[in-house]
Amino acid sequence: MKDRKVILLPKALNILAGFGENIKLARLRRRLSSTQVAERADISRPTLASLEKGVPGVAMGAYVQVLFVLGLETDLL
Numbered sequence: 001m002k003d004r005k006v007i008l009l010p011k012a013l014n015i016l017a018g019f020g021e022n023i024k025l026a027r028l029r030r031r032l033s034s035t036q037v038a039e040r041a042d043i044s045r046p047t048l049a050s051l052e053k054g055v056p057g058v059a060m061g062a063y064v065q066v067l068f069v070l071g072l073e074t075d076l077l
Contacts, residue, residue: 006056017054019063024052026070041065 008016027037038048043062051058051066067073 004057008056013054013056016056020052020054023063023066023070023072026072027052030070032070037066037069040069 027034034045034048034052038045041048041062043051043065047058047062048066051062064073064076067076
């Protein structure tokens with residue numbers, strides 16, 4: 001399958017980066033490793049790392065799964 005490059009405006013990229021950073025901080029506050037969160041969310045560690053960096057190609061479903069694992073599903077609203 002060919003990878004598509006997602007092109008976003010700088011403001012949208014900043015929002016994704018901030019969202020990913022907040023998810024990483026929440027994971028660290030809960031003292032969970034990236035392996036634990038990835039396993040519980042049923043995603044790979046590289047996907048979690050991309051999510052925490054705010055890479056725009058990460059599926060929305062991965063964000064939702066991680067938020068559920070961290071108990072932050074209401075933050076999506």
